[in-house]
Amino acid sequence: MRSDASEVYRRYLSAVMLHGHASARACELGATDLYALNILHLSGAMTPGELSARTGLTTGPTTRLVDRLEQAGYVRRAPSPDDRRKVIVEPVGRPADLDRVMAPARQRIGDILGGYSPDQLDVLFDYFARASRAYQEAAEELRTEAPDN
Template identity: 35%
Template sequence: MSSDIAAEVGPAVQAYQASVSDFDREVARVLGVGSTDLACLELVLGADGVSPRDVATALGLTTGSVTTMVDRLEKRGYVTRHPHPDDGRKVLVRATPRLTERVGAAMGPMLASAGADVLERFTDDELAAVVRFMRVAAAHQAAHTVLLRAEPPAVD
């Protein structure tokens, strides 16, 4: 690896991360939710039902705060609660058609243009390297997130 390209990786990743954060912020605004609510909705959209405990674990929240968040998202018509198929004491949170439609309207144009604007500019081998890089970087980031979760919060 040349030191020239290695020096460009950090700023490029930071710029990408900033653009994703900006886009997510605008999607949250369009949906009328906050950033934590949006993170919950992303989990719900990617699954056929997710338990509040799983949401709490994934987002580093208490189950009580997730219950309040799900109440709020349910009032907006974005999620519904359903009995857990294996344990009647538990519930699963699922996306509503309203959420799917609103997210599709917000994200659809960006996703539709990604092929021509981004993917078609690279060969399959280049994209394979990008995928490998992103997976390794994500695993690295996740490992350090676990370490930070073990640290106590700052008390001033």
């Protein structure tokens, strides 16, 4: 393994986070708001409790986050089809500028990926899928070990 692998990877993660924050600001959103919208668009409607677990927020900040997104027209609260006593949060819109804001990064990343062979792309996307699960599992372990739980 490369001696600088950890540093290269940490720089990559930092750059992704920096871009996420800059994209959110450019769309006049907070980074957590844009992150929550992404979760909802990828996973579909969920309860505020599920969104809280997925974002790592406690219930109070999650309620305020959903309030902001609902007021901006990006989500709506609806009765759960399974249990009318529960509420689900449904994505109903996206920031109008999001595609424009994301276009330069998408183009650059597309250019980079275009330089890889199909076999290399298979390895990259296998890594993304497996690393995604690993990070989610590690985050869940940290949540369950947190002193306030």
